Amino acid sequence: MRPFPVLWSLATIAFALTNHASQEASKCTSFAPSAVLASYDASFLNTTHFPIGALNVSGILNHVSFCEIYANISYETNSSLIFAIWLPDTQYALRFMAVGNGGMAGAIDYSNMVTQLNSELGFAVAGGNAGHLASENNAGAGAPEVYLPYLHDEDQVRAWIHDAVSLFTPAAKAVVKHYYSHEAKHAYYDGCSTGGAQGFALAEFHPDLFDGIVAGCPGNWYSHLALSFLWSAQQTDTNATFLSQPVLDFITAEALRECDLIDGVADNLIENPLACPFDVSSLACNGSILTPNDNITCLISSHITAAKAINQGPVRSDDPTTSLYPGFSSGSETNWLLQEGTLASAFSIPILQNLVFNNLSYDAATFNWASDVDILDARAGTFIDETSNNLSSFWKRGSKMLVYQGWADPFNAAAWPIQHLEAVTRATIGDNATVVNNDFMKLFMIPGGGHCGASISAQYSNIPAEYDMVPALVNWVEKGHVPLEGIKSEAPSDGSARTRRLCAWPAVAKLKDGGEVDDWESYVCE
Ligand SMILES: *[C@@H]1O[C@H](CO)[C@@H](O)[C@H](O)[C@H]1NC(C)=O
Ligand SMILES: *[C@@H]1O[C@H](CO)[C@@H](O)[C@H](O)[C@H]1NC(C)=O
Numbered sequence: 081m082r083p084f085p086v087l088w089s090l091a092t093i094a095f096a097l098t099n100h101a102s103q104e105a106s107k108c109t110s111f112a113p114s115a116v117l118a119s120y121d122a123s124f125l126n127t128t129h130f131p132i133g134a135l136n137v138s139g140i141l142n143h144v145s146f147c148e149i150y151a152n153i154s155y156e157t158n159s160s161l162i163f164a165i166w167l168p169d170t171q172y173a174l175r176f177m178a179v180g181n182g183g184m185a186g187a188i189d190y191s192n193m194v195t196q197l198n199s200e201l202g203f204a205v206a207g208g209n210a211g212h213l214a215s216e217n218n219a220g221a222g223a224p225e226v227y228l229p230y231l232h233d234e235d236q237v238r239a240w241i242h243d244a245v246s247l248f249t250p251a252a253k254a255v256v257k258h259y260y261s262h263e264a265k266h267a268y269y270d271g272c273s274t275g276g277a278q279g280f281a282l283a284e285f286h287p288d289l290f291d292g293i294v295a296g297c298p299g300n301w302y303s304h305l306a307l308s309f310l311w312s313a314q315q316t317d318t319n320a321t322f323l324s325q326p327v328l329d330f331i332t333a334e335a336l337r338e339c340d341l342i343d344g345v346a347d348n349l350i351e352n353p354l355a356c357p358f359d360v361s362s363l364a365c366n367g368s369i370l371t372p373n374d375n376i377t378c379l380i381s382s383h384i385t386a387a388k389a390i391n392q393g394p395v396r397s398d399d400p401t402t403s404l405y406p407g408f409s410s411g412s413e414t415n416w417l418l419q420e421g422t423l424a425s426a427f428s429i430p431i432l433q434n435l436v437f438n439n440l441s442y443d444a445a446t447f448n449w450a451s452d453v454d455i456l457d458a459r460a461g462t463f464i465d466e467t468s469n470n471l472s473s474f475w476k477r478g479s480k481m482l483v484y485q486g487w488a489d490p491f492n493a494a495a496w497p498i499q500h501l502e503a504v505t506r507a508t509i510g511d512n513a514t515v516v517n518n519d520f521m522k523l524f525m526i527p528g529g530g531h532c533g534a535s536i537s538a539q540y541s542n543i544p545a546e547y548d549m550v551p552a553l554v555n556w557v558e559k560g561h562v563p564l565e566g567i568k569s570e571a572p573s574d575g576s577a578r579t580r581r582l583c584a585w586p587a588v589a590k591l592k593d594g595g596e597v598d599d600w601e602s603y604v605c606e
């Protein structure tokens with residue numbers, strides 16, 4: 081019977097842990113970063129120590145205790161960017177991770193910050209608000225006829241996607257170095273959507289800052305991404321052309337019926353939509369049924385015209401052979417509802433009214449798909465696009481980039497990152513380079529994948545919605561391990577245990593003979 085010594089030793093351990101934790105807390109709260117920040121024109125704002133589990137970002141708790149430092153950096157004449165640096169107490173592994181923003185930004189992406197902090201890779205993590213405040217910009221939600229101050233300030237427009245991450249990164253790296261007395265050996269970036277565009281901006285405009293970049297569902301041709309939203313909205317803005325959710329579900333079900341089995345696996349999924357010959361015209365009612373009901377068995381011609389236009393994507397009115405942005409792929413239809421007005425109202429119309437025409441009464445229905453495209457390119461594209469095909473500075477430095485894109489992403493046409501990867505490969509490495517031997521950028525297409533994770537529609541709720549991109553990037557940067565054997569995806573929104581193998585384009589996952597369909601280990605990339 082030895083209760084006493086056991087209690088005694090537990091108490092000792094508890095005391096030691098408490099003591100250690102309080103040391104970490106006092107190291108944090110007594111840390112004085114003002115001088116180091118000042119050398120980067122940044123101002124110290126405040127410090128807080130978070131014990132394990134003290135932070136809850138939309139349900140994600142911090143699994144490691146950390147020191148939070150807020151700072152403020154002035155840029156250009158009148159603008160300011162707020163950023164946070166999270167310094168883990170114990171697991172710093174000489175790695176720095178910066179995260180990007182979503183949508184119109186204006187707020188720090190704490191959710192991605194806590195995800196990166198919790199990873200076992202030992203990151204010191206930093207994130208900023210992109211140089212403007214959501215609170216001063218309609219809570220970061222664009223809407224028609226709403227004045228968004230940041231879109232009227234050229235410095236803030238430039239900062240938003242092109243420069244925001246680069247503005248805080250040197251100061252944040254310096255703080256990390258001073259806190260641990262060891263600078264990070266490797267610097268990484270992770271962002272999706274607008275954050276994916278910010279990733280391309282880093283590679284293009286700030287190629288020396290990061291060794292590895294994850295750019296998810298990248299909106300890096302931002303001005304034309306906005307055009308694609310407007311295009312889809314205009315194609316479906318009458319009762320005759322609007323595609324209801326049952327109509328969209330019907331089209332996707334028919335595409336799956338035709339193409340699911342192309343890869344030999346019956347999984348309600350098109351592995352590679354480019355290999356799918358599905359044509360929505362084949363669903364024509366041929367005059368027999370004029371009013372679709374809930375049990376749709378065919379499509380009226382105005383629905384077919386609308387669906388084909390969304391498949392095609394926007395083109396110039398003065399030259400219909402000139403594509404302004406790719407269209408949406410077979411199997412993505414079930415997620416298109418957002419394309420039918422919501423995204424135009426949230427992005428295209430605000431960008432046209434505030435940034436391009438500086439006229440809140442501007443009527444987007446009058447957009448001229450020739451002359452106004454040129455105006456948009458000059459007044460918006462110049463400041464918010466990051467589409468250079470020549471990333472040679474980034475490449476020559478030896479930095480690596482992982483791009484991922486959901487095939488059923490309702491925001492970004494999935495063909496865009498493929499098209500861009502091919503152009504970047506040739507312009508950066510050489511005319512004869514191919515995406516297969518590209519040694520600095522790999523693209524992972526996600527069958528059934530949505531925008532930065534789960535698909536909205538129930539159709540694809542079984543698709544794994546988390547992708548192990550960051551560990552793969554770290555392995556590539558630090559060990560030279562090119563992720564050609566694929567990357568694991570997991571955590572579908574339906575809560576099932578399904579995992580899938582994602583492959584570096586143009587490889588696709590192939591089920592091994594007799595393999596378990598829902599286990600990523602059963603697949604190889606071919
Ligand atoms: C620290 O500063 C940030 C940015 O201004 C602010 O959001 C936060 O509430 C501050 N935290 C404390 C503890 O003062
Ligand atoms: C974390 O926040 C979520 C809401 O975002 C809440 O449902 C959950 O109970 C919280 N968890 C804890 C441990 O406080």
Ligand SMILES: *[C@@H]1O[C@H](CO)[C@@H](O)[C@H](O)[C@H]1NC(C)=O
Pocket residue numbers: 123125152153154159160161162
């Ligand atoms: C950040 O700095 C700018 C310029 O120095 C200042 O105007 C602004 O109020 C500061 N913001 C915060 C949250 O301290």
Ligand SMILES: *[C@@H]1O[C@H](CO)[C@@H](O)[C@H](O)[C@H]1NC(C)=O
Pocket residue numbers: 157158
């Ligand atoms: C900076 O702000 C001041 C005061 O609001 C204004 O007069 C000035 O024009 C601004 N400068 C720039 C470059 O935006």
Ligand SMILES: *[C@@H]1O[C@H](CO)[C@@H](O)[C@H](O)[C@H]1NC(C)=O
Pocket residue numbers: 319
């Ligand atoms: C569209 O349909 C709605 C109801 O379904 C109807 O109220 C409206 O008048 C119709 N609009 C046109 C232009 O036909």
Ligand SMILES: *[C@@H]1O[C@H](CO)[C@@H](O)[C@H](O)[C@H]1NC(C)=O
Pocket residue numbers: 361362363364365366377378379
């Ligand atoms: C309508 O006719 C076309 C051309 O004959 C055919 O391809 C299509 O499958 C038909 N549609 C339906 C729903 O049967």
Ligand SMILES: *[C@@H]1O[C@H](CO)[C@@H](O)[C@H](O)[C@H]1NC(C)=O
Pocket residue numbers: 373374375
């Ligand atoms: C639609 O299909 C359901 C189930 O197959 C059936 O119960 C219902 O009667 C059908 N409705 C119409 C209008 O055909």
Ligand SMILES: *[C@@H]1O[C@H](CO)[C@@H](O)[C@H](O)[C@H]1NC(C)=O
Pocket residue numbers: 439440441442443446
């Ligand atoms: C703003 O747009 C409206 C609607 O297109 C137009 O009538 C008006 O003339 C425009 N205002 C200016 C100042 O251009």
Ligand SMILES: *[C@@H]1O[C@H](CO)[C@@H](O)[C@H](O)[C@H]1NC(C)=O
Pocket residue numbers: 470471472473507
């Ligand atoms: C790509 O950019 C680099 C400088 O960043 C330049 O030296 C090179 O000539 C460019 N390549 C092409 C094909 O334009």
Ligand SMILES: *[C@@H]1O[C@H](CO)[C@@H](O)[C@H](O)[C@H]1NC(C)=O
Pocket residue numbers: 510511512
């Ligand atoms: C590209 O390939 C073609 C045909 O094989 C060859 O003639 C050409 O020299 C190659 N160019 C470069 C830059 O290697």
